[in-house]
Amino acid sequence: MSNPKRFLSGIQPTNIPHIGNYFGAIKNWVKSQDEGALEAFYFIADLHAITVRQDPLKFKEQIMDCYSLLAAAGLDPDLEKTAIFAQSHVPEHSELAWLLGCFTQFGELSRMTQFKEKSEKSKEGEVNVGLFSYPVLQAADILLYQANYVPVGKDQKQHLELARNIAARFNQAYNDDVFTMPEPYITQNTAKIMSLSDPLKKMSKSDSNPNSCVFLLDDKDTVIKKFKRAVTDSEARVEYRENDETKAGVNNLMSIYGAVTEKSFSDIQKEFDGRGYGDFKTAVGETVFDIIKPIQEKYYTLRSDRTYIDTRMKKGADKAAKAARPTLCKAREKIGFLHYII
Ligand code: AQP
Secondary structure, three states: OOOOOEEEEEEEEOOOOOHHHHHHHHHHHHHHHHHOOOOOEEOOOOHHHHHHHOOOOHHHHHHHHHHHHHHHHOOOOOOOOOEEEEHHHHHHHHHHHHHHHOOOOOHHHHOOOHHHHHHOOOOOOOOHHHHHHHHHHHHHHHHHHOOOOEEEOHHHHHHHHHHHHHHHHHHHHOOOOOOOOOEEEOOOOOOOEEOOOOOOOOOOOOOOOHHOEEEEOHHHHHHHHHHHHOOOOOOOOOOOOOOOOOHHHHHHHHHHHHHHOOOOOOHHHHHHOOOOOOHHHHHHHHHHEEEHHHHHHHHHHHHHHHHHHHHHHHHHHHHHHHHHHHHHHHHHHHOOOOOOOO
């Protein structure tokens, strides 16, 4: 029997994950794990998170929070085909990133639209080299595991293309298939959840406005309050109108309600026909909380068990390193470094 195809994805421990991370990523990871067809590597992207300065004590907690939430949401670190680990626990990521950086053109990185956007928004002195070169670290994350599939949203397409270009360049330089060519993993019906206070922006963990974001650990009152305060419009009509910026807030709430209840937009529209936004917002808040409540309960049990977290994280890092090392060794050998003793 051939080896299962590999899937890789990550999450930055820049804060408590939110419902956008859950509906846009984690829920699909759990589904794909439960289907069991793929060997999957899920990492807490702590190396990526330091392109922005992190408070060291909070950062440690956030890494463990993030790990525990993934496990509480249903990723099972004890499964043979699942590895969940902290990226910095597998130093092969950093080493391969350096090697691949030497196969990446300065011009290629300068053209990355995410870099342009993020650096324009940053204050002077905040644009570090890590922010510029993080797509190379992303390429290393992917290529290290010979990943066949990587989920990519629109904003990450350019980065996957870069990873493919770097892989092709390296393979061509040494006339060998050192790296597998990664393909985008398209998940159907994946909701992109927007900010509750500015529905033209995506919901983001590091948004400075805490009301823009429903975190997976928010209590029921907070969840409902945040939805009650969500920006909508003065029309008082629960109706989905694509590409209509004035409806962006309602569109977003309908996407969230649809993601939770699996109801279509027209069914949601019928359900709330003639009722104001107040009722609708309460319903969205309550159904969202029903989904996150069991995750929270499991989370608090796991999070209080430090031995559980430490042993599983170590196990995940060992599993990941075992998969990563042969690739790194091969890349080192091709480049001409002296023999690498594992
Ligand atoms: N709003 C969102 N809607 C749907 N999916 C989302 N994801 C993130 N935000 C949304 C998906 O969650 C996974 C993990 O994301 P990440 O932590 O690696 O980075 P991010 O995309 O930059 O997420 P945030 O919340 O905006 O974090 P910060 O504020 O730290 O940059 C990814 O699969 C992502 O697509």
